[in-house]
Amino acid sequence: MPTSPEGREHLLDHILDNTSLLVYVFDIAEARMVYSNRTTYEFLGYLVEEAEAMGADFPRLITHPDDFPAVIAMHREQTADMTDREVRESEYRVMHHTLGYRWVRNRRSVFARDAEGRVTQVVSIIDDITDQKEIMDRLRMSEQRYRSIVNNISDSVIIHDAKGTILDCNEEACRQRGYSLEEMLSANLSMINAPDSAASIEGNIRDVTRTGSKIFDAEGLCKDGTRIPINVNVRLISGGGDTAIFQAVVRDLTEHNKVRDSLAKMEKLESLGRLAAGIAHEFNNLFGGIFGFIDLAREKAGEPAAVKLFLERAIGMMDRAKYMTRYLLTFARGGAPSKKIAALGPIILDTGRAALDGKNAAFLADVAPDLRHCNYDKDQIEQVLRNILANAAEAMPRGGTVSATATNYIAKQGEIGNLAEGNYVRIVIADTGPGIDAESLTRIFDPFFTTRPGRSGIGLTVALSIISHHGGTIEVTSEKGRGTAFTIYLPASEAAAPAPGRMPVLPARKPISMGGILLMDDEAVILESLSAGLGNFGYTVECAKDGKKALEVFRKRLAAGNPFDAAVLDLLVPGDLDGKAVASELRKLSPDMPIIAASGYSDDPAITDPEAYGFSASVCKPFRIAELVGKIEKPGRVKA
Numbered sequence: 001m002p003t004s005p006e007g008r009e010h011l012l013d014h015i016l017d018n019t020s021l022l023v024y025v026f027d028i029a030e031a032r033m034v035y036s037n038r039t040t041y042e043f044l045g046y047l048v049e050e051a052e053a054m055g056a057d058f059p060r061l062i063t064h065p066d067d068f069p070a071v072i073a074m075h076r077e078q079t080a081d082m083t084d085r086e087v088r089e090s091e092y093r094v095m096h097h098t099l100g101y102r103w104v105r106n107r108r109s110v111f112a113r114d115a116e117g118r119v120t121q122v123v124s125i126i127d128d129i130t131d132q133k134e135i136m137d138r139l140r141m142s143e144q145r146y147r148s149i150v151n152n153i154s155d156s157v158i159i160h161d162a163k164g165t166i167l168d169c170n171e172e173a174c175r176q177r178g179y180s181l182e183e184m185l186s187a188n189l190s191m192i193n194a195p196d197s198a199a200s201i202e203g204n205i206r207d208v209t210r211t212g213s214k215i216f217d218a219e220g221l222c223k224d225g226t227r228i229p230i231n232v233n234v235r236l237i238s239g240g241g242d243t244a245i246f247q248a249v250v251r252d253l254t255e256h257n258k259v260r261d262s263l264a265k266m267e268k269l270e271s272l273g274r275l276a277a278g279i280a281h282e283f284n285n286l287f288g289g290i291f292g293f294i295d296l297a298r299e300k301a302g303e304p305a306a307v308k309l310f311l312e313r314a315i316g317m318m319d320r321a322k323y324m325t326r327y328l329l330t331f332a333r334g335g336a337p338s339k340k341i342a343a344l345g346p347i348i349l350d351t352g353r354a355a356l357d358g359k360n361a362a363f364l365a366d367v368a369p370d371l372r373h374c375n376y377d378k379d380q381i382e383q384v385l386r387n388i389l390a391n392a393a394e395a396m397p398r399g400g401t402v403s404a405t406a407t408n409y410i411a412k413q414g415e416i417g418n419l420a421e422g423n424y425v426r427i428v429i430a431d432t433g434p435g436i437d438a439e440s441l442t443r444i445f446d447p448f449f450t451t452r453p454g455r456s457g458i459g460l461t462v463a464l465s466i467i468s469h470h471g472g473t474i475e476v477t478s479e480k481g482r483g484t485a486f487t488i489y490l491p492a493s494e495a496a497a498p499a500p501g502r503m504p505v506l507p508a509r510k511p512i513s514m515g516g517i518l519l520m521d522d523e524a525v526i527l528e529s530l531s532a533g534l535g536n537f538g539y540t541v542e543c544a545k546d547g548k549k550a551l552e553v554f555r556k557r558l559a560a561g562n563p564f565d566a567a568v569l570d571l572l573v574p575g576d577l578d579g580k581a582v583a584s585e586l587r588k589l590s591p592d593m594p595i596i597a598a599s600g601y602s603d604d605p606a607i608t609d610p611e612a613y614g615f616s617a618s619v620c621k622p623f624r625i626a627e628l629v630g631k632i633e634k635p636g637r638v639k640a
Helices: 005-017 038-044 048-062 068-076 130-152 171-177 201-211 254-299 304-333 345-356 378-394 459-469 524-536 547-559 579-589 625-633
Strands: 022-027 032-036 088-096 100-113 119-128 156-161 166-169 213-221 227-238 245-252 340-342 362-367 374-376 401-411 422-431 473-478 484-491 516-520 540-544 566-570 595-599 617-620
Touching: 022 038, 022 100, 032 048, 038 048, 038 088, 048 068, 048 088, 068 088, 068 100, 100 130, 156 171, 171 213, 171 245, 201 213, 201 227, 227 254, 245 254, 254 304, 345 362, 345 378, 345 401, 374 378, 374 484, 378 401, 378 422, 378 459, 378 484, 459 473, 459 484, 516 524, 516 547, 524 540, 524 625, 540 547, 547 566, 547 579, 566 579, 566 625, 579 595, 595 625, 617 625
Parallel strands: 362 401, 516 540, 516 566, 566 595, 595 617
Antiparallel strands: 022 032, 022 119, 088 100, 100 119, 156 166, 156 245, 213 227, 227 245, 340 374, 401 422, 422 484, 473 484
16 A cells, blocks of 8 residues: 555545546636546546646536536635535536536535635535436426326315325315415315214225225315315325325315206106196096096986996096095105004015905915014005005916015115115015016106006005105016016114003993084085085084184083084194194093094194094095094094
């Protein structure tokens, strides 16, 4: 190893000439390089002799004209206060002899000072950063393009961490929620989500960390307190666990929902139009029959037997109109089901046997012995089963088999349409008929749609409405030539069926027969026809058009010692006292008297459960006189 100064200097030159870094010493006062290693010239593509021939102008000639003033300033001004251990950096462009300008990074430090301590020379170590610059430029361009795209899309884009802290977002996210970018950054997702949705943030982040992505609906919260419906598409973009980073694309569904609601309203209007046309067609047919038979009866006035026959036929047509009206009320309002917890098995068996009695179809039933109880309206569920069973039998005029299978079923969320998760009873009614074609299958629950001439096409519509109002649903599957299956899902009751309670029995009383009847109704034609009809049965009738008049008439006869034997009260009459209020007052005055509720609304609670409102029984308009007389003579029991 050389120990002489000349030897050490030679060794140092050798090391510097063979390093990949550019090293030179710059004299500040003379603005020239007083030393440079061989790598400096090789990097720039010059021979040493070519560089030396340029003399003092070499730094100026190789530095980009736009950068040279700043380079000189850095050497002269920025080095004045440098300490001996300090290193300062700068970046600028230098000219390669043949390849054009290259970017370099200059790291300089103090090399020499004068007697007064001023920096006179600096040593610079330079490396080529052209490739790095190009990569960074591309990254910046890519980021700018990304930012431009993201800022111009109509959805919010939010970058957040595993704690829900917002790291970045686009302009739409700020506009959508009413915050500035500064307010959004470092805030938590809970700030921009309504409380119910904010409570789910932690769970959603866990799901996305596990699966990589998740799409869900939520409710956003704006700065002014406004809540907006949103759809969120979140995906994991880097890391995992506590270091995970997520990107959420959030779409404001406000306008989407408005369009959807508008379309839904249009569809409802179209459905209403079809329904109205179907009702008009059905009732025109019924009224045509009624008027026709009445005309025939009038023409045969001298033939009592013929008159009776034609009037009976007209009444039959009116009965059909009555049931059609009840169907429509059930479809429109669900029929206000009067629910009780009970077993379904007996209803399935009894209705199946009755519906198929006399039909050319065998009935097979399979009810699970552990079938859960349900909370349901017996009459309405019987109607559903009857409609479906009748359709099944009619689909097989040449004979076949109808089966009804009832089992317990546990539904998962989203498994069956909009059915909520929970316990259900599943009833499958299947036939061995010809099946239903695919097009008809999509319309089978539409009002007045039917594949059988002469049928109303509303039975299945009513069935679906009833089951829906019980919290269940109906599905149908069919294959041409292999039959059809209707599957009914009814929510199972978690409570046990109540033990049958004892009802207070009314004291024995004599038949009313020729007794007095209080009749309250605001329709003159109803009062006239019912008075005449009840008079034909031997009753004496007094009428009242409102509650005040009814109580006045009742109290007057009671005070005279000639009380009424029964009352028939319309539920809806003018004034402050409706049928329920009058019944309550009459029950105080005559606790045991039969009081019959009457209404054209079959879904009124007092019609479906009359005893709960102080009535003995109920009749739904239109009704026949014999039906009313039966309720008067054999009323139900009044709840204590």
